[in-house]
Amino acid sequence: MASLKGKVIIITGASSGIGQGIAVHLAPYKPKLVLAARGTAGLEATSKQCQDAGLAADSILTVQCDVSKDDNLENLVDTTIKTFGSIYGLVNNAGYGVIANIEQTDMKDYDGIMNVNLRAPFYLSKLCMPHLKTSKGCVINVSSIVSKMGIGVIAPYCLSKAALDHLTHLLAAETGPSGVRVNSVNPGYIRTPAHQKVGLAKEQIAQMETEHLIGTPLGRLGEVEDVSKLVKFLL
Numbered sequence: 001m002a003s004l005k006g007k008v009i010i011i012t013g014a015s016s017g018i019g020q021g022i023a024v025h026l027a028p029y030k031p032k033l034v035l036a037a038r039g040t041a042g043l044e045a046t047s048k049q050c051q052d053a054g055l056a057a058d059s060i061l062t063v064q065c066d067v068s069k070d071d072n073l074e075n076l077v078d079t080t081i082k083t084f085g086s087i088y089g090l091v092n093n094a095g096y097g098v099i100a101n102i103e104q105t106d107m108k109d110y111d112g113i114m115n116v117n118l119r120a121p122f123y124l125s126k127l128c129m130p131h132l133k134t135s136k137g138c139v140i141n142v143s144s145i146v147s148k149m150g151i152g153v154i155a156p157y158c159l160s161k162a163a164l165d166h167l168t169h170l171l172a173a174e175t176g177p178s179g180v181r182v183n184s185v186n187p188g189y190i191r192t193p194a195h196q197k198v199g200l201a202k203e204q205i206a207q208m209e210t211e212h213l214i215g216t217p218l219g220r221l222g223e224v225e226d227v228s229k230l231v232k233f234l235l
């Protein structure tokens with residue numbers, strides 16, 4: 001329990017789903033959490049849940065941050081250092097997709113997905129790296145099982161996650177000698193608000209869940225807590 005005590009961990013996309021779940025799961029281990037997302041209401045909700053889980057309010061920093069904007073990422077790192085003085089963990093979790101094959105893809109969506117799912121983890125890792133080298137810390141990229149599968153209806157998303165895996169390999173090779181660990185988690189289907197956000201109807205989500213269950217030997221869908229426990233282990 002003591003190993004994460006006082007360690008500064010940044011989580012992007014902490015206002016919802018997996019990012020929120022990771023924050024709440026880590027809270028009882030008493031780290032210093034930096035919760036980053038675009039919406040203040042979601043950030044406040046996560047902060048409240050972390051406090052309910054036993055983390056003191058002054059161990060939580062919420063930073064409004066659109067990860068597709070360089071100056072927002074720079075502000076996130078600056079504010080973290082000004083507030084807590086160090087960075088031990090970076091969880092690059094913010095991400096999204098749209099339902100579109102290659103032919104249907106609007107190139108604005110392509111750029112948006114690549115900016116959030118790939119460019120942001122690249123730039124944020126670069127910005128955090130001097131601090132992670134000092135703390136002998138780590139980066140965790142939240143990728144997806146689709147990085148290894150070409151699911152045509154979410155083509156740019158699959159591509160972004162495949163590239164994110166490569167970033168994990170590159171970064172791990174570059175920073176391992178300095179004592180910084182870099183890993184990714186690649187969940188399958190996890191129940192979060194993400195599937196409604198891409199515009200899927202309730203019936204479509206139910207059908208998708210049934211299809212995923214068929215291919216899941218344990219006979220149950222993945223839950224946010226499954227991912228959170230793995231992230232805690234990697235941290």
Ligand SMILES: NC(=O)c1ccc[n+]([C@@H]2O[C@H](COP(=O)([O-])OP(=O)(O)OC[C@H]3O[C@@H](n4cnc5c(N)ncnc54)[C@H](O)[C@@H]3O)[C@@H](O)[C@H]2O)c1
Pocket residue numbers: 012013014015016017018019036037038039065066067068093094095096116142143144145186187188189190191192193194197
């Ligand atoms: N839910 C799944 O089935 C599943 C499976 C595999 C991987 N993932 C990955 O897990 C991560 C979290 O997804 P989720 O299912 O919790 O979805 P979610 O929609 O509940 O949460 C995504 C988070 O990312 C944030 N985000 C998106 N764009 C952002 C931006 N420009 N700036 C800052 N924050 C931004 C959202 O605000 C939200 O907090 C994503 O990277 C996703 O690709 C999800």
